[in-house]
Amino acid sequence: MAGWRGSFIFCREKRGQERSGVLGTKDMTHLHSQEELELVYLSKSSQRPVKVTFYQDPHCRDGPYMEVDESDIGDGMNLCSTEFTPSGGGPAATRLKLDAVMRGGGIRVEGPKELDLYSRCDGSGEVDVLGGKGSYHATVMPMDGCTKLWDWPATKFIKLRDSSVKDPSYSSLPNVGAKKLYNVVFSAESSEYFYYQAMANLHAFTATGNDRNGRWTRALTCAEPDDAMHMFPTIVSKRHAYSRRYSPLNKADALMKWFAGPSAPTEEVIIVIDPDNWLTADLTPIAQEVKKGAAIANGAWYNGAHGRRKMHDLWTHLCDRPEDPEKCMGQLLVPLDLAAVPYFVQREDLAVILPRWKRLIIKIKELCEGNEPFKNEFKGLQITWGAEMLAYNFAAAEAGIRHDLRALQVRDVDPEPGPMRLPMIYMIHMGRAWFPWNYEPGKVWEHTEGRDFKRHGRQVWCKCNKTAAIVRPWPIPDESVAHVDYVSRITLTYLHDSFEEFGAVPRSKYRKGGKDPNQPGDYHLALP
Incomplete structure (x- = not known):
């Protein structure tokens, strides 16, 4: 397979056959899934004019919709004072304030820009802690596809921005130096909780000699680069609209945006950990074993007979054709490996897994929303907080990637x-x-x-x-x-x-709302 770097993501053709080259160079009908077709479409989005489409349908398919372009949005659009004027599937007489439509509706962004979302009607003020000043809470990007919006955080103001994914200031990753075998990456926010963990994580990485053959990356979810970019090699990703409801979504979302940008990884093996995984040994021997289609990971805590049965049952809620058991299970190209971090994955394999991982996290969490019977059925998998782990297992099997499970x-x-x-x-x-x-x-x-x-x-x-x-x-x-x-x-x-x-965790607007770091409280508070 040809190598790649940034701005596109490799896909697989039917039944795991590989295709080479940049996405979009072949007929999209050859791709394995509708999701991959959308990724190809969105990879070309920068060549299209800016368009934002609001839908009453959260899946951006049926019913009334409204389109606006860059000239309509201008310096920002107050949705509280903008009426929803249907362009299709509904009576022209329908008049609702657009912010009301956005509570449960869908939104899609096309073109070279991204759309910042605010919870105040005027969106004024600098980015501050959630609920303050302009109350920025998330960003919708073309690569997000159809994005459902919720009543919390509410969206009442929108503003177009240049692409942060393509902005080199959103990265402090080294772009020169000797070629390395692997890149150790974890997802974090700018809070005190994550800051000291990043300190210890980086210290452990170098103390165990992993800097000889590896690189270390903090995948930060934040509205802007924070005050630790100089200390921690960092890629910054702006927040997905569902992240405030379930922040572990950041793991798949931030890595996917990293892979799409100019600082995309070049190392052969990507090692995904959590910030509280502190290394005690050189990872080179394990990284050297990773092959294409053959990843290595820790076994998940639910990796047993009962866990496998429940995961099988859960997949029937997630697959594309639940009414057809054969096609539902056939969507998983390889047996399900119940893996947990650390994930040692070949770079191009992870690129195939990431969009599926992100999509399935959101799907699991949306099924949990207000659905107590569903949550009770799968509480043994701790589905409310562990959705991102479960989604990774399904995403890897759907992408055709096996994981050798070990006690790492x-x-x-x-x-x-x-x-x-x-x-x-x-x-x-x-x-x-x-x-x-x-x-x-x-x-x-x-x-x-x-x-x-x-x-x-x-x-x-x-x-x-x-x-x-x-x-x-x-x-x-x-x-x-x-x-x-x-x-x-x-x-x-x-x-x-x-x-x-x-040194000590510094005082800044990026954590604790700027309060004294030596005073307890606001431990998890980060800039959105």
Whole structure:
């Protein structure tokens, strides 16, 4: 297959056959799915004039719609004072304020620009925390296709912008240097919660020698480049309209926008982790095993007989032809691998997975909206928060990519690994840290939360605590004094060492609304 870089995404033809070259160079009818056809269409969108279409139908198909162009929008359009004038499928006499139509309707953007959405009628003021000033909350891009809008956050003002995906200032990734084998990437926002995790994550990456053969990328979801671009190699992606309702969508959305831009990855293997996956070993041996069509990942916690049955049942709600069991299951080109991060994936394979992953996350979450029977049916998969994990499994199988499942990480709540397993651990999934009950100095940091985990010891730190970036237990007792479990020792050491290396979390508008970072509160608050 020919190589590629930026602005287009590889697709597969029927039954996994590969096609080479830039999208759009072949007849679109040869593509595997309607979704891929839309991607080809949208890859040409920059050559088209700007057009924004509002639909009463959330799927942008049936019923009345209204089209506006760049001259109609001008410096911004107040939807509260603009009437919806149907262009098709409805009586011309229908008159509704456009902001009312957008509560549950759909929107599609075409052309070289993107559309910022605001929750205030005048959209005035700089971008600020959600609910402040102009109340920017999301951006609709041509590559998003049909985008459903919701009553929260409401959309009452729109403004066209030049494409941020193509803007080089939205990236601080190196564009020169020696060729590397892999790129380790995770999704984050600009909050205090993500900032200190990014510090420790980058520290772990270099401390374990992964900078020899790999690169490290923070995929930041934010309205604009933040104040850490100089410190963290970063690609910035503006927020999808559904992200405020389910922020883990950012993972697939930000990576898809990264792949479509001028800073798209060139490394052969992309390693997708979470910000709380802190590396403990060189990833080169695993990355070298990755082949096209053959990824490697950790096994998911639901990777068992019951989980497989429930995932099979869930797919019947997601496939294109649920009324035809054979075609429904045939949509998955390979058996379902119940994988979890880290995902070690060949770059072009991930490009095929990403649009499916994003689409299926949204589909799962929309099925959950106001649907208690559905959520109860799949609560064993923790579908409300774990939709992005489940969607990845389906997306990979739909794209024809297998995953070899291994035990690559150890979680904070797992049994402590023994000496035989330690060489096979490449990262921790941090969350909490404990000191032994018999270590008396640990009492000063003891948490009242987390008593359900008392079998691990005295809890002294938790990422769930709003003081996690402020109160960091140190020093760790020597092994001759008290035994601290493996994950706790790594967690507290990386926390301490990363703050020594990078300094304290800075005060800025990008986190806590500009409040003092040494004061607890607004731990998760980030610039939209």
